[in-house]
Amino acid sequence: MEGLVSFQPFPSSVIQRRLSTVYLHRLTRSSSCAPLRAQQSGITGGSESVSSALEGKASEQEVVIYQDEVVASQGIRIRRRPLTGPPLHYVGPFEFRLQNEGNTPRNILEEIVWHKDKEVAQMKEKRPLYTLKKALETVPPPRDFIGALRSAHQRTGLPGLIAEVKKASPSRGILREDFDPVAIAQAYEKGGAACLSVLTDEKYFKGSFENLQAIREAGVKCPLLCKEFIIEAWQIYYGRSKGADAILLIASVLPDLDIKYMIKICKILGMATLVEVHDEREMDRVLAIEGVELIGINNRNLETFEVDIGITKRLLEGERGELIRQKDILVVGESGLFTPEDIAFVQEAGVKAVLVGESLVKQSDPGQGISALFGRDVSG
Numbered sequence: 001m002e003g004l005v006s007f008q009p010f011p012s013s014v015i016q017r018r019l020s021t022v023y024l025h026r027l028t029r030s031s032s033c034a035p036l037r038a039q040q041s042g043i044t045g046g047s048e049s050v051s052s053a054l055e056g057k058a059s060e061q062e063v064v065i066y067q068d069e070v071v072a073s074q075g076i077r078i079r080r081r082p083l084t085g086p087p088l089h090y091v092g093p094f095e096f097r098l099q100n101e102g103n104t105p106r107n108i109l110e111e112i113v114w115h116k117d118k119e120v121a122q123m124k125e126k127r128p129l130y131t132l133k134k135a136l137e138t139v140p141p142p143r144d145f146i147g148a149l150r151s152a153h154q155r156t157g158l159p160g161l162i163a164e165v166k167k168a169s170p171s172r173g174i175l176r177e178d179f180d181p182v183a184i185a186q187a188y189e190k191g192g193a194a195c196l197s198v199l200t201d202e203k204y205f206k207g208s209f210e211n212l213q214a215i216r217e218a219g220v221k222c223p224l225l226c227k228e229f230i231i232e233a234w235q236i237y238y239g240r241s242k243g244a245d246a247i248l249l250i251a252s253v254l255p256d257l258d259i260k261y262m263i264k265i266c267k268i269l270g271m272a273t274l275v276e277v278h279d280e281r282e283m284d285r286v287l288a289i290e291g292v293e294l295i296g297i298n299n300r301n302l303e304t305f306e307v308d309i310g311i312t313k314r315l316l317e318g319e320r321g322e323l324i325r326q327k328d329i330l331v332v333g334e335s336g337l338f339t340p341e342d343i344a345f346v347q348e349a350g351v352k353a354v355l356v357g358e359s360l361v362k363q364s365d366p367g368q369g370i371s372a373l374f375g376r377d378v379s380g
């Protein structure tokens, strides 16, 4: 039920001043992609509209509409957490807010992203970017994530494996009670995994950056993917400081310019980026972004949890598959892979790598799980 949460008369000059503050705050908020979103819609591109906002001419509603337009024009369904709560409604000289209008996450992915926004803001306070950059001077150099996948594919003739260190997920609950991340990582490496993916989200996946660091420090040689919900660049530096060699960027969460900018940062840091898509529209957006070398097709819809490995095939058909081959992009089939038949199916569709969590992590020996998954021994 919708309820009235505030109802206040405001002289219009006060409203104007407040609106421009909100606008500026959104434009300068370093923790969000708002500047990029604004840029894409031309808000920061033309100084005219910026200055009119500074003069208090843009209404808060207009700003929200601009941002929504950019996000909607790219088909991004995941909204960022509203800074100011639900939007304001104006009736004559009055403004009021309606509860649950735009301030409640619509699905699990949106909930995760909104939580991440708060979490990152807190983490950043403890470890500002300059201290992270300093820490990077003493971290061992990154390993070649894409190279490891390509050489495993060449060596075995099967897709290179990214084996996931995953304790739980919102859709499947706890996957393994006796969860020893380092032992699992070592078993994966022994079993022939080319790379590892380590979930670092604590609240929804029961992972951690400590796990990532412990695996790196235990001497595991496989390159490591930091499996995190990245919403801003600070997280990339943090992941690198904990030993990550690659990060995940989710196309349904990030606008094109954010993806482009984050890929550049990763290149500077010597890291790879796995850009994840789930439908044709996201695939087309990502194929148009310069510098993309590794694309993951997630068979799981992160909004509904539905899994369909046919998605991988669908997105690699026709011209898209052709373009991917021309650009020599490596494609990873992700989620819902359990049997040698599943692996053959996605390989036939065109993937040269796979990302597998559940079916391996549940085995008493996750390393032997790899042989069962591929139908033969791929170690050594």
Ligand SMILES: O=P(O)(O)OC[C@@H](O)[C@@H](O)c1c[nH]c2ccccc12
Residues within 6 Å of the ligand: 164, 166, 227, 276, 298, 334, 335, 336, 337, 355, 356, 357, 358, 359
């Ligand atoms: O456990 P599965 O079904 O094998 O899936 C692994 C991996 O693809 C999945 O964990 C995943 C893919 N993309 C993500 C994004 C966030 C969190 C998790 C994921």
